[in-house]
Amino acid sequence: MKRTLLAALVLMALAGAVKAEERIVVYNWSEYIPEGVLEEFTQETGIKVEYSTYENNEVMYSKLKLQKGKGYDIVVPSTYLVSLMREEGLLHEIDHSKLSNIGNLAPDLMDKPYDPGNRYSIPYLWGSTGIGVNASEIDPATITKWADLWDPKWEGKLLLTDDVREVFHMALKKNGFSTNTTDPDEIRIAYEELRKLMPNVLVFNADAPREPFLAGDVNLGMIWSGEVIMAQEENPDIRYIYPAEGAGFWVDSFAIPAGATNVDNAHRFIDYMLRPDIAARAVEELGYSTPNAPAKELLSDEIRNNPVIFPSTESIQAGEFQQDLGDAMEIYNGYWERLKTGS
Amino acid sequence: MQFRRFSIVLTLFWLGLFVLVPHLLVVLTSIMTPDSEHLAVWPVSGESWYRLREHLYLQVFWQSLWLSGITTLICLLVGYPFAYIIAKLPRFWRGVLLFLMIVPFWTNSLIRTYAIKLILGNKGLVNSLLVGLGIVDEPVQLLYTEFAVIFGLVYVLLPFMVLPLVSGFDKLDETLLEAARDLGAGFWQRFRLVILPLTMPGVIAGSLIVFLPAMGMFYVADLLGGAKNLLLGNIIKNQFLVVRNWPFGAAFSVALILIMALLMWLYFIANRRINRQGGLQDESL
Amino acid sequence: MKAFRWGFVTLVFLYLYLPIALLVINSFNVSKYGHEWRGFSLKWYEKLAGNEALMQAFANSLVIATLAATAATVIGTLMALAIYRYRFPLRKTASGLLFVVMLSPDIVLAITFLVIFIALGIQLGFWSLLIAHITFCLPFVVVTVYAQLNGFDRNLLEAAQDLGASESRIFLLIILPLIMPAVIASWLLSFTLSLDDVIISSFVTGPGFEILPIRVFSMVKVGVSPEVNVLATLLLVISLTLVTLSILLLKRKKPQ
Numbered sequence: 001m002k003r004t005l006l007a008a009l010v011l012m013a014l015a016g017a018v019k020a021e022e023r024i025v026v027y028n029w030s031e032y033i034p035e036g037v038l039e040e041f042t043q044e045t046g047i048k049v050e051y052s053t054y055e056n057n058e059v060m061y062s063k064l065k066l067q068k069g070k071g072y073d074i075v076v077p078s079t080y081l082v083s084l085m086r087e088e089g090l091l092h093e094i095d096h097s098k099l100s101n102i103g104n105l106a107p108d109l110m111d112k113p114y115d116p117g118n119r120y121s122i123p124y125l126w127g128s129t130g131i132g133v134n135a136s137e138i139d140p141a142t143i144t145k146w147a148d149l150w151d152p153k154w155e156g157k158l159l160l161t162d163d164v165r166e167v168f169h170m171a172l173k174k175n176g177f178s179t180n181t182t183d184p185d186e187i188r189i190a191y192e193e194l195r196k197l198m199p200n201v202l203v204f205n206a207d208a209p210r211e212p213f214l215a216g217d218v219n220l221g222m223i224w225s226g227e228v229i230m231a232q233e234e235n236p237d238i239r240y241i242y243p244a245e246g247a248g249f250w251v252d253s254f255a256i257p258a259g260a261t262n263v264d265n266a267h268r269f270i271d272y273m274l275r276p277d278i279a280a281r282a283v284e285e286l287g288y289s290t291p292n293a294p295a296k297e298l299l300s301d302e303i304r305n306n307p308v309i310f311p312s313t314e315s316i317q318a319g320e321f322q323q324d325l326g327d328a329m330e331i332y333n334g335y336w337e338r339l340k341t342g343s
Numbered sequence: 344m345q346f347r348r349f350s351i352v353l354t355l356f357w358l359g360l361f362v363l364v365p366h367l368l369v370v371l372t373s374i375m376t377p378d379s380e381h382l383a384v385w386p387v388s389g390e391s392w393y394r395l396r397e398h399l400y401l402q403v404f405w406q407s408l409w410l411s412g413i414t415t416l417i418c419l420l421v422g423y424p425f426a427y428i429i430a431k432l433p434r435f436w437r438g439v440l441l442f443l444m445i446v447p448f449w450t451n452s453l454i455r456t457y458a459i460k461l462i463l464g465n466k467g468l469v470n471s472l473l474v475g476l477g478i479v480d481e482p483v484q485l486l487y488t489e490f491a492v493i494f495g496l497v498y499v500l501l502p503f504m505v506l507p508l509v510s511g512f513d514k515l516d517e518t519l520l521e522a523a524r525d526l527g528a529g530f531w532q533r534f535r536l537v538i539l540p541l542t543m544p545g546v547i548a549g550s551l552i553v554f555l556p557a558m559g560m561f562y563v564a565d566l567l568g569g570a571k572n573l574l575l576g577n578i579i580k581n582q583f584l585v586v587r588n589w590p591f592g593a594a595f596s597v598a599l600i601l602i603m604a605l606l607m608w609l610y611f612i613a614n615r616r617i618n619r620q621g622g623l624q625d626e627s628l
Numbered sequence: 629m630k631a632f633r634w635g636f637v638t639l640v641f642l643y644l645y646l647p648i649a650l651l652v653i654n655s656f657n658v659s660k661y662g663h664e665w666r667g668f669s670l671k672w673y674e675k676l677a678g679n680e681a682l683m684q685a686f687a688n689s690l691v692i693a694t695l696a697a698t699a700a701t702v703i704g705t706l707m708a709l710a711i712y713r714y715r716f717p718l719r720k721t722a723s724g725l726l727f728v729v730m731l732s733p734d735i736v737l738a739i740t741f742l743v744i745f746i747a748l749g750i751q752l753g754f755w756s757l758l759i760a761h762i763t764f765c766l767p768f769v770v771v772t773v774y775a776q777l778n779g780f781d782r783n784l785l786e787a788a789q790d791l792g793a794s795e796s797r798i799f800l801l802i803i804l805p806l807i808m809p810a811v812i813a814s815w816l817l818s819f820t821l822s823l824d825d826v827i828i829s830s831f832v833t834g835p836g837f838e839i840l841p842i843r844v845f846s847m848v849k850v851g852v853s854p855e856v857n858v859l860a861t862l863l864l865v866i867s868l869t870l871v872t873l874s875i876l877l878l879k880r881k882k883p884q
Binding site: 345346347349350351353354355357358361362363364365366368369372421424428429440442443444445446448450451452453454455457458459461462468498501512525530549555556558559562563575576579580583592593596599600603604607 | 633634636637640641643644645646647648650651654657703706707709710711714716718721722725726727728729731732733734735736739740741742744747759763766794795796799820823824825827840841842845856859860864867868871
């Protein structure tokens, strides 16, 4: 037994020695990079990619905090986390001069309040959270607003994404409040509304909300725009609806954690992802929208004119982008726990 | 002497550093004050422990207890006759069947849980059969229900119930049964007065080995139950990774361990009372 | 009565094996979603072989499982021996601690590990994972080996001591060969536990060292990856082989 242990240790040491090549550690949402891109990146640059995934902004943030920003070279936070992480010093400044393709990004998503000058984040994909419906079971014309989900006839039939902000967004918008409110009364009213909705909920899903639709377990519920596009490959009857009260919009950006060890490689990775052809593939495969202008040109008319991927200005006006809520999150989280326990 | 000292030191060192100290740290964390920046800071505060009394958390606890209890009961009802049948088989077949029973256990429990979705879904095996045979018109909602969760928990934990039970039946002295039969005892009498008491240690051990893990398996509930209900594990995970209230998460964890310890203590007492001839003798268990 | 018994047993086995059977069948299913059979194909096997990240995670898991199982078996055997054979202060505490590890739910253990690694400043990654895996396997090793030690003939050991043999010689030449079945069983058990662990691993692993259960967890929650089916089939074949091998090995060790 001693000998095998020794042999294992020697093997490990050897393996460790071999690994002194260029690498980059990427921490991203699950299913958020087009197929083959990582391999192609490695082939072209010689940088080996170590890839892990998360399904939830909070988990990524917690892990990063625990390790004091060390260990990962690229993370992909949503808007409100960018501002939070920026303020806490968890992010590394991005050197725009190293990004040859940065000019590709359309200005309307750049230089936003959550990251002035985009010094800490580079937008990757953006999308919305709206209503998904299986047209072969339910007539999409009958569903037009969030309020429709509250109809008692949907008892035990809905799917909601497992995200406290998004679920509250529904109830807040339904009552005409802002999705970024920190007013305890407004939040409480939203909570009361959601309590009435709970009997209608069949399942919470944050990993792949399209899956229960495709499995035939659910025909109506909240879903992300890209999920619908991906679902339509298998079942074209799955449709996306922008609710009248306003969908939730979000942007996911590349960011470099403060303790990253391969900062140069991280820049090269971001630059690679900013290429029009790569960005276009992301749109085609993942169904979300890109801020990359030349990429948009590369897409087919069908995709460019698809309102699910590229929403109309009206939809964007009606909707709202998520922002950081600071300490108010405690209120939301408290209600969330109560909702999930059914008290 | 070297060897002896080495093994003792190793034992104490490893257990001390990686078990005792961490648990003490968690207890320590539970009396600290939550802080969004540093996760837990001094001064000492009892607020986390106080929060445990909230109705919400008692309800979560009850829910977990309920699920685990039902799972244990079903495992018992299915596992007991099953173990009995297997124990009575000739040695070779017994080995084969036990082997077959353990093999699924070697496949990743997550994957097996995911496979259950294929069976219970609206387009899954069961519903396809029911609809196909005309027993029902519409698929029955099996997935994302409490039924699915219990189905999944029993699925993963049944072997844990059967193994101790088989061991218990194995130790059952056939001559006692024969004597009872000779004295005129009917089937139920034999069961109640001979079989049941003598297999009780196995029953208790099996129940414990099922109940305790069941309390912690929140991912089965998440995958099969639709993530609608928070169980103890969800709360702890939530507090540590999402809400980042470490003192409260720690308090919750410690409370959980204490409750488990209480149950184990009850097991000991029960075992000691039954420990006539057929009790489990392992003194470290 | 007989028929009823066999019927019942068959039913239970059906319950246990149906999901697995479905997985295996679906690994050859052309359809991506596994809800309908659309034809035989080996393409998912090819896809799996080509999925470098998954293969890497699989390799990592095997490395950790092997190292953890080996270390846990070595350390655990010595622990079982110490507790069984030697009187030392805190002996009962040691048993108690092992007990605590065994009965703590995974998530609580995960938290304790997280806390100690932060306190010690150990960076989350390979070593934190290894230490955690070894620790949670230890109680199972100790219980298994201890049970076999319990049935020991103390006279043998006393005789050897009287003859002047040192502790290590007694261990290596007398005890170890006789407890070998338990040691091997412990190794196999630890290997399985390590491969299967999700919760603890997801808390204490670090960037760049992905192991299989975590990968599988992400894939399983996404729900649609047929590569999972292939993986399940492969794991099943591997474990079947391992268990069969171990049983054959044990059978050969029996005649003493």
